[in-house]
Amino acid sequence: MIYVGTSGWLYPPWRGDFYPPGLAHRRELEHLSRRVNSIEINGSFYALQRPASYRSWAEQTPPGFVFAVKGGRFITHMKRLRDAETPLANFFASGVLELGDKLGPVLWQLPPTMRFDADVLGEFLTRLPRTTVEAAQLAEQHDERLDGRAATKAVTDRPVRHALEVRHPSFRDPALAPLLREHNVALVTADTAGKWPFLTDQTADFAYARLHGDTELYVSGYDDEALDGWAERISSWTSGDRDAYVYFDNDVKVRAPFDAISLAQRLGVSPEVPS
Numbered sequence: 001m002i003y004v005g006t007s008g009w010l011y012p013p014w015r016g017d018f019y020p021p022g023l024a025h026r027r028e029l030e031h032l033s034r035r036v037n038s039i040e041i042n043g044s045f046y047a048l049q050r051p052a053s054y055r056s057w058a059e060q061t062p063p064g065f066v067f068a069v070k071g072g073r074f075i076t077h078m079k080r081l082r083d084a085e086t087p088l089a090n091f092f093a094s095g096v097l098e099l100g101d102k103l104g105p106v107l108w109q110l111p112p113t114m115r116f117d118a119d120v121l122g123e124f125l126t127r128l129p130r131t132t133v134e135a136a137q138l139a140e141q142h143d144e145r146l147d148g149r150a151a152t153k154a155v156t157d158r159p160v161r162h163a164l165e166v167r168h169p170s171f172r173d174p175a176l177a178p179l180l181r182e183h184n185v186a187l188v189t190a191d192t193a194g195k196w197p198f199l200t201d202q203t204a205d206f207a208y209a210r211l212h213g214d215t216e217l218y219v220s221g222y223d224d225e226a227l228d229g230w231a232e233r234i235s236s237w238t239s240g241d242r243d244a245y246v247y248f249d250n251d252v253k254v255r256a257p258f259d260a261i262s263l264a265q266r267l268g269v270s271p272e273v274p275s
Helices: 027-033 051-058 072-078 087-093 095-102 118-127 133-140 175-185 224-240 258-266
Strands: 002-007 037-041 067-068 103-109 164-165 190-191 208-209 243-248
Touching: 002 067, 002 258, 027 051, 037 243, 051 095, 067 095, 067 243, 072 087, 072 103, 087 095, 087 133, 095 103, 103 208, 118 175, 164 208, 190 243, 208 224, 224 243, 224 258, 243 258
Parallel strands: 002 037, 002 243, 037 067, 067 103, 103 164, 190 208, 208 243
Antiparallel strands: none
């Protein structure tokens, strides 16, 4: 399977451009989820969300739709992956499991100042839950901040995938890919207009790409030639039964949704647009 979408959906500049004039804000997710087959939830990076929010997002999207969920910056940027057991429990207790069968990979984005440390990263990877049942068991260990607002049940036992996006040049270390393969964690291929490392090693049974801008970070769109190139690259990733998840994060000038739709069309994974 190939999933193509955007990183987030709540962007005021999209209103009246990608989103039709007059569309209620509460219907923006519904609208976008009929044009792409996946979206990356990025609000979870900034703060713990609530179970009711995850349930609502799942209900607003069609069958077969998938969400990637961005792990909390408290874990990646403040704790810097150390002493992460309770923060991980809080993250998974915040409602992630309420997505049910629409839960896709969890993305862990490291800060640009964080250097590669095999011991720190390896210990963090061993703590990550690999199934929804494991995630539910971990969620039960949440602290008092989530008392009365935690969701710690897994409806079914399904795999939980994880992807890692790195930004410090020290992650070009040849030891990184074998470490990720050991834990079946995907190394994110991040197109950042040359600002951060562009790494294409495939380290898991799925691929994950984030397209932040072709020539200008978060701003520039992707022309036909660039989209054709990405379609070819993604097709090669999936030739061996590997799934792929691709998200556009070039939202400043409202390019992300249009580029996502164009790439999905090239890959033959566009949802049928309601009449």
